[in-house]
Amino acid sequence: MEEDQQQTTPTKSGMNPMMLIAGVVGLLLIGGVAWMLLSNNSSSNSTNTQTVPPTQTENNFMEPKATGMESAVKEFTVEGSNFKFTPKALTVKEGDSVKIIFKNVEGLHDFVIDELNVATKQIKGEEEETIEFIASKAGTYEYYCSIGKHREMGMKGTLTVEPKAKSGT
Numbered sequence: 001m002e003e004d005q006q007q008t009t010p011t012k013s014g015m016n017p018m019m020l021i022a023g024v025v026g027l028l029l030i031g032g033v034a035w036m037l038l039s040n041n042s043s044s045n046s047t048n049t050q051t052v053p054p055t056q057t058e059n060n061f062m063e064p065k066a067t068g069m070e071s072a073v074k075e076f077t078v079e080g081s082n083f084k085f086t087p088k089a090l091t092v093k094e095g096d097s098v099k100i101i102f103k104n105v106e107g108l109h110d111f112v113i114d115e116l117n118v119a120t121k122q123i124k125g126e127e128e129e130t131i132e133f134i135a136s137k138a139g140t141y142e143y144y145c146s147i148g149k150h151r152e153m154g155m156k157g158t159l160t161v162e163p164k165a166k167s168g169t
């Protein structure tokens with residue numbers, strides 16, 4: 001039916017174009033109605049009229065920052081005393097460089113994270129030591145003082161390394 005439209009080119013020669021147009025329009029109307037009826041009948045049993053839009057979901061998987069250069073240096077000051085760490089919890093993101101300034105207020109202490117191969121020297125009161133490491137793997141790690149029974153006495157804390165893929169700020 002669409003081929004008929006090729007004949008409706010304007011030719012300004014009198015009545016014929018008008019009649020052609022009217023005829024074409026009429027045919028289109030009749031054809032359209034007939035097609036609608038037919039298609040209604042034929043598709044009344046089957047619900048194959050779903051129009052699935054093209055996959056728009058791919059864009060949603062874009063990470064806001066995929067530069068690979070987002071690792072930052074996270075610096076913390078952790079105080080050690082008899083027998084606790086302050087603060088007791090630290091949170092960083094996977095891949096971060098972590099810098100910990102371990103300040104000893106009193107006693108003899110150190111700062112150790114076994115899983116990350118982190119350990120300061122044992123330092124005395126009013127000394128401090130800085131240690132840096134990479135939070136290479138997401139997880140929850142305990143930092144503690146390895147001297148005597150300090151760990152059992154509560155000289156410990158939790159370092160949380162969040163997965164990199166986590167969204168949000």
Ligand SMILES: [Cu+2]
Pocket residue numbers: 107108109110145146147150155
């Ligand atoms: Cu200690």
